[in-house]
Amino acid sequence: MAIKTVIRQVNEHVGETVVIGSWLNNKRSSGKIQFLQLRDGTGYIQAVVVKSEVSEDTWNNAKSLTQESSMYVTGVIREEPRSQSGYEMTVTDLEILHLTENYPITPKEHGVDFLMDHRHLWLRSSKQRAIMVIRAQIISAIQDFFDQNGFTLVDPPILTPTSAEGTTNLFHTKYFEEDAYLTQSGQLYMEAAAMALGKVYSFGPTFRAEKSKTRRHLIEFWMIEPEMAFTDHEESLKVQEQFIAHVVQSVLANCRTELEAVGRDVSKLENIKAPFPRITYDEAIEFLNSQDFDIPWGEDFGAPHETAIAERYDKPVFITHYPAGIKAFYMKPDPNRPEVVLCADMIAPEGYGEIIGGSQRIDDPELMEARFNEHNLSMDTYQWYMDLRKYGSVPHSGFGLGLERTVAWICGLDHVRETIPFPRTLYRLYP
Amino acid sequence: MAIKTVIRQVNEHVGETVVIGSWLNNKRSSGKIQFLQLRDGTGYIQAVVVKSEVSEDTWNNAKSLTQESSMYVTGVIREEPRSQSGYEMTVTDLEILHLTENYPITPKEHGVDFLMDHRHLWLRSSKQRAIMVIRAQIISAIQDFFDQNGFTLVDPPILTPTSAEGTTNLFHTKYFEEDAYLTQSGQLYMEAAAMALGKVYSFGPTFRAEKSKTRRHLIEFWMIEPEMAFTDHEESLKVQEQFIAHVVQSVLANCRTELEAVGRDVSKLENIKAPFPRITYDEAIEFLNSQDFDIPWGEDFGAPHETAIAERYDKPVFITHYPAGIKAFYMKPDPNRPEVVLCADMIAPEGYGEIIGGSQRIDDPELMEARFNEHNLSMDTYQWYMDLRKYGSVPHSGFGLGLERTVAWICGLDHVRETIPFPRTLYRLYP
Numbered sequence: 001m002a003i004k005t006v007i008r009q010v011n012e013h014v015g016e017t018v019v020i021g022s023w024l025n026n027k028r029s030s031g032k033i034q035f036l037q038l039r040d041g042t043g044y045i046q047a048v049v050v051k052s053e054v055s056e057d058t059w060n061n062a063k064s065l066t067q068e069s070s071m072y073v074t075g076v077i078r079e080e081p082r083s084q085s086g087y088e089m090t091v092t093d094l095e096i097l098h099l100t101e102n103y104p105i106t107p108k109e110h111g112v113d114f115l116m117d118h119r120h121l122w123l124r125s126s127k128q129r130a131i132m133v134i135r136a137q138i139i140s141a142i143q144d145f146f147d148q149n150g151f152t153l154v155d156p157p158i159l160t161p162t163s164a165e166g167t168t169n170l171f172h173t174k175y176f177e178e179d180a181y182l183t184q185s186g187q188l189y190m191e192a193a194a195m196a197l198g199k200v201y202s203f204g205p206t207f208r209a210e211k212s213k214t215r216r217h218l219i220e221f222w223m224i225e226p227e228m229a230f231t232d233h234e235e236s237l238k239v240q241e242q243f244i245a246h247v248v249q250s251v252l253a254n255c256r257t258e259l260e261a262v263g264r265d266v267s268k269l270e271n272i273k274a275p276f277p278r279i280t281y282d283e284a285i286e287f288l289n290s291q292d293f294d295i296p297w298g299e300d301f302g303a304p305h306e307t308a309i310a311e312r313y314d315k316p317v318f319i320t321h322y323p324a325g326i327k328a329f330y331m332k333p334d335p336n337r338p339e340v341v342l343c344a345d346m347i348a349p350e351g352y353g354e355i356i357g358g359s360q361r362i363d364d365p366e367l368m369e370a371r372f373n374e375h376n377l378s379m380d381t382y383q384w385y386m387d388l389r390k391y392g393s394v395p396h397s398g399f400g401l402g403l404e405r406t407v408a409w410i411c412g413l414d415h416v417r418e419t420i421p422f423p424r425t426l427y428r429l430y431p
Numbered sequence: 432m433a434i435k436t437v438i439r440q441v442n443e444h445v446g447e448t449v450v451i452g453s454w455l456n457n458k459r460s461s462g463k464i465q466f467l468q469l470r471d472g473t474g475y476i477q478a479v480v481v482k483s484e485v486s487e488d489t490w491n492n493a494k495s496l497t498q499e500s501s502m503y504v505t506g507v508i509r510e511e512p513r514s515q516s517g518y519e520m521t522v523t524d525l526e527i528l529h530l531t532e533n534y535p536i537t538p539k540e541h542g543v544d545f546l547m548d549h550r551h552l553w554l555r556s557s558k559q560r561a562i563m564v565i566r567a568q569i570i571s572a573i574q575d576f577f578d579q580n581g582f583t584l585v586d587p588p589i590l591t592p593t594s595a596e597g598t599t600n601l602f603h604t605k606y607f608e609e610d611a612y613l614t615q616s617g618q619l620y621m622e623a624a625a626m627a628l629g630k631v632y633s634f635g636p637t638f639r640a641e642k643s644k645t646r647r648h649l650i651e652f653w654m655i656e657p658e659m660a661f662t663d664h665e666e667s668l669k670v671q672e673q674f675i676a677h678v679v680q681s682v683l684a685n686c687r688t689e690l691e692a693v694g695r696d697v698s699k700l701e702n703i704k705a706p707f708p709r710i711t712y713d714e715a716i717e718f719l720n721s722q723d724f725d726i727p728w729g730e731d732f733g734a735p736h737e738t739a740i741a742e743r744y745d746k747p748v749f750i751t752h753y754p755a756g757i758k759a760f761y762m763k764p765d766p767n768r769p770e771v772v773l774c775a776d777m778i779a780p781e782g783y784g785e786i787i788g789g790s791q792r793i794d795d796p797e798l799m800e801a802r803f804n805e806h807n808l809s810m811d812t813y814q815w816y817m818d819l820r821k822y823g824s825v826p827h828s829g830f831g832l833g834l835e836r837t838v839a840w841i842c843g844l845d846h847v848r849e850t851i852p853f854p855r856t857l858y859r860l861y862p
């Protein structure tokens with residue numbers, strides 16, 4: 001009996017007869033030999049069918065295979081240094097499961113809309129599969145980092161009664177008799193969790209109903225939001241740079257084949273190790289104005305500003321101490337200079353923009369109440385958040401990582417739409 | 432300088448002076464000694480303040496502490512076999528961060544509504560914290576199992592154009608000009624992903640807008656949905672029982688203290704090892720009718736039926752081969768008996784009900800098309816799903832695990848509302 005295995009594990013079966021469920025990726029023939037390029041989702045292998053060594057049925061089955069036809073193929077695994085995977089299969093038997101006709105995605109070029117309409121099939125192509133494998137490795141590295149550093153995973157709610165930053169860009173739904181909105185960030189809930197569990201992190205979907213169409217934005221995207229009790233801004237920056245370095249090094253260690261499949265220049269990633277450079281908002285403004293930009297103090301940076309700053313470094317760069325006026329209400333003012341806050345954005349290299357935003361949070365109950373009033377936050381809705389300052393308030397910090405931008409940067413992709421299995425963009429809810 | 436650490440790691444600092452950010456859980460005093468019960472989210476420790484050995488300020492600071500007051504406490508770690516954690520701290524210094532007044536959750540009994548209104552604070556209590564730690568351990572064990580068994584994590588979309596099982600129980604939102612619904616299951620998308628990646632699993636939130644109020648239901652809950660290409664019903668059952676056994680054994684190995692804090696009888700969990708018992712739907716009907724039940728063949732089981740069946744076993748039990756009419760349209764009929772499908776529900780012991788539902792999927796394009804017509808599924812909306820059978824269809828199986836019911840069972844809880852940080856129930860969207 002042949003052993004059932006998968007392509008990734010053929011190295012454990014050299015000299016043995018195995019059976020592999022697979023799809024035809026491509027084939028070529030030289031009259032008496034057919035070379036089948038097979039894929040099974042775990043990898044790629046060449047299966048060789050020699051006319052003189054197989055039954056007529058097996059030979060004809062192989063001949064009838066079209067792109068994306070599915071089969072159980074039986075054969076002997078051999079080491080083959082000339083092949084990319086290092087192994088080949090000599091076929092002894094071939095059972096066709098399904099002959100595919102007119103597979104829509106062919107080796108020729110297709111337009112983006114066509115590929116997005118066929119996302120459920122496009123995922124089978126080698127580059128898209130590689131991106132999904134790297135995405136999964138990034139997620140796994142994220143979980144490892146936080147699990148190994150004493151964080152507890154906490155899932156904040158997706159359906160929320162409102163948002164402290166306004167409901168204009170939120171998706172609305174009727175929650176029985178009440179109004180509910182899809183979360184844009186779980187941070188406030190993570191602050192509550194940090195007071196119960198010390199160090200926590202979330203991993204989940206977030207939503208922004210924004211009518212913007214850029215290569216950096218998705219409507220539905222995944223965020224990682226760590227929050228740490230008894231942790232100040234400075235300690236938080238150290239966690240952030242170690243975290244990102246761990247993720248990048250873990251992809252380099254585990255996804256060489258996939259990085260090659262997406263055409264990534266890995267030399268750009270090898271250098272991503274802590275510490276990361278830091279500049280203040282003030283220094284950034286000064287630099288920008290020394291270049292072609294004309295940006296007054298107090299204005300937020302856009303993508304061109306971020307790119308100009310990032311270009312000076314071959315690692316992610318922290319921009320710290322933004323003016324309070326352009327940052328969120330909960331950020332703690334710098335005690336030495338209250339017009340700026342203890343915050344940082346981490347800007348990825350190579351023009352990939354902001355991947356992390358974080359800050360120390362206000363812990364003083366009176367200042368928080370003042371901020372509530374300035375921002376017209378309803379005490380009814382946010383009493384629970386105010387309670388975190390009323391009962392045992394402590395210094396704490398946290399940050400949010402955008403998963404898809406991180407995947408785009410690590411894979412070196414032009415557009416975030418390829419970083420998620422089924423992207424939701426302004427005009428795309430299908431498939 | 433005192434080393435900053437957390438309670439979970441005091442074992443690494445015996446004989447050293449450390450500083451710990453913490454909250455007062457409780458205290459008692461004997462005039463010249465104060466015993467502070469501290470928590471920091473990572474654990475509990477007793478800190479001893481001896482009047483003759485500290486400054487007057489430190490003594491008075493300790494005296495002024497109320498429940499949930501926050502502080503940095505400095506002291507020397509000692510081994511103390513009589514204490515539950517095995518360690519104690521001799522305090523040398525105590526810096527108050529925030530004195531709490533009138534903390535709403537006191538050691539006396541509170542009603543469920545009161546506790547749920549204060550969920551953001553209730554999470555700080557030792558039982559609720561322990562449940563959250565066990566939940567995180569369960570999630571970590573789930574990820575480990577799938578990562579170690581060759582599965583790739585894939586995130587299916589949350590916003591979907593419609594649902595194959597009708598939109599009555601779905602939350603609706605406007606997606607710009609289109610209608611969108613919050614996902615109830617990512618399964619169909621996971622089938623597409625399995626054809627690209629072989630074995631995949633999802634971990635994400637799902638939603639059911641059902642006006643039911645039982646101790647087993649949440650409006651917003653998390654599901655794990657694995658899907659496996661080239662895998663039949665029988666192989667899928669093997670994965671399921673190994674998976675559940677791994678999760679339970681991993682919680683037993685890593686969360687003894689937390690299981691004790693929730694009052695779990697762990698002897699009920701120690702036996703949860705593969706293989707699990709199996710009975711067919713037919714046998715279950717026969718058994719139920721031999722008892723006090725009167726249930727005709729073809730009707731679905733409710734909670735009392737499931738409990739009666741589960742009570743016969745001290746492990747989870749598979750009920751297999753349900754009638755096609757009461758199961759989902761995509762389940763594959765048993766080739767030997769097409770009126771039943773190749774499916775199984777896994778029922779947890781001790782009355783916790785169904786935790787897994789799974790099946791082999793229809794792979795025959797013609798049968799799938801017939802099912803589409805029977806169920807009035809629009810080819811416009813589901814063309815992409817039909818494509819999975821049109822292009823390289825293969826035998827495949829999958830299942831879905833409900834996270835919160837699994838947490839309830841492993842923790843031995845009466846109600847799922849305590850299994851998730853911020854539960855969403857029929858009348859509860861706050862905090």
Ligand SMILES: [Mg+2]
Pocket residue numbers: 301345354
């Ligand atoms: Mg920014």
Ligand SMILES: [Mg+2]
Pocket residue numbers: 732776785
């Ligand atoms: Mg059922």
